[in-house]
Amino acid sequence: MTLPVRTRIAPSPTGAPHVGTAYMALFNLAFARKNEGKMILRIEDTDQCRSTHGSEVAILESLKWLGIEWDEGPDKIGDFGPYRQSERKEIHANHIQILREKGHAYPCFCTANRLKELRSEQMSKKETPRYDGHCLNLTEEEIEKRINDGESFVIRLKVPTEGECCFTDELRGEVKINWNQIDHQVLQKSDGYPTYHLANVVDDHLMNISHVIRGEEWISSTPKHVLLYEYFGWNTPIFAHLPLLRNPDKSKLSKRKNPTGINYYKEAGFLPEVLLNYLGMMGYTLPDQREIFSLEELTQSFDIKRMSLGGPTFDLEKLKWLNGRYLREQLTQDEVVRRMIDWKINSGFMKKIIPHALQRLESFSDFIPLTGFLFQDYPKLERTSLIGKFEASYASKLIKVFEWELEKIKSWNREEICNLFQNLAEKEDKKLKEILPLFFQVITGEHVSLPLFDSIEILGQDLVRIRLRKALDFLTAEGFGISKKGLKSLEKDYRLKYGDRID
């Protein structure tokens, strides 16, 4: 009898919920359900600098919106908790101690600077950058002394000096990677928190995970994981590395080139079951090749071996077509009405708009034309109004800078947005009044409408981001885009004036 199937998704709460997370969750869930197993949701928040509670809440909500349910998780206690890695710090520390005692891990006192130099030196010698073992042979006395002296240190994984690691990927067969390619991975950071690699292996084992189904970006660090299982004397789970969702240019799906936030699809008026259905046809086809299927239908016949391995391009056009078919064929007209009301045609949303619209209303019939842009995915743009007072190429640059600045906003409210614009005007040596008409047009597509800052707040980050994107595309199509070279120098200037970019 084989072990019960337990899969997991392990999102890191460091940003907006990503469609890639949903993509992996979907197949983990389908596989678990098909095999009468369970799917666990574990929050990987070992990065104390970047993890936020807000992001965790948002991820859970987004997945629930999509109809993805897990059997155990931070909000659904099972027998293997806690399900948040920050609450498992002691467990991880104990396991690191075990490795230390067995001689499979060692403290390292090297400074960030030294490592940086080492890396660039190796790169220039065309070697694979990896730790050189500088602290590998320190004596226990020396280690104790340096720790007692308060020197900052990390714990590293010892890696065999020769031979190769061989593991089986359920989809790709045998994968062999030479140990000399594998870095002496940091297992414990100087803040005492474990890194992904350690926490992930320990937790997967302790949570009885039978199948690790994750993105192919992890293939090259799998040897580290395999090694950890071996050092601990544990059986490895079955690995299956799924292809990564791609941008139209084939690079890994990123928000700069595509809407990647689950929230975007919600705000833009897509049905959750459609997004899920669409993700299900990325890299997978049902045996009868039908294109419209529910999560249950996908699950019933799910066979992970049917996954195709080429990274699929996320194509908005086909998603739109699918959503249209659902509206026409899968829902009754009553349901469409209800779903639309749930979406935005409700009093909650109206109440947000009314304070700003009221001064501009003479009759109810003014409302829809005035506020229509708040319900749109993105408005139609006009050449004349978009280019207006600035040189067109300057408009592109301004929008681009704004796009970068927008990613720095911590909490989405009017005040932050206002500050951002004021800062932008100041840095660009322009009056606020001068730069606002451009953005007014980009965001609303209108000449007369609601106040800009409030509109931006109501629209939310995802819809604002796509409008900037569309405006940039539009300007490019009109011949006023930013060249690759121009973008590079703009970015350089930007860093100088505004500080580093955040992606």
Place this chain on the structure above:
RNA sequence: GUCCCGUUCGUCUAGCCAGGUCAGGACACCGGGUUUUCAUCCCGGCAACAGGGGUUCGAAUCCCCUACGGGACGCCA
């Protein structure tokens, strides 16, 4: 740069594992029909096995090489 993974119409893919149907379907696009417009719907069309070498009577399918694409190379996950 090094290592790893991948490669069927522009896009998502079926077929590949167990070689042998004009390489099938869907999106997009183009044309036609239905429709007072548009859309929907229906019909038709366009369009691919990355390249080279093997194995074989026969290769999209098995093997090798090359090219191209992607990923990884963090005290991020």
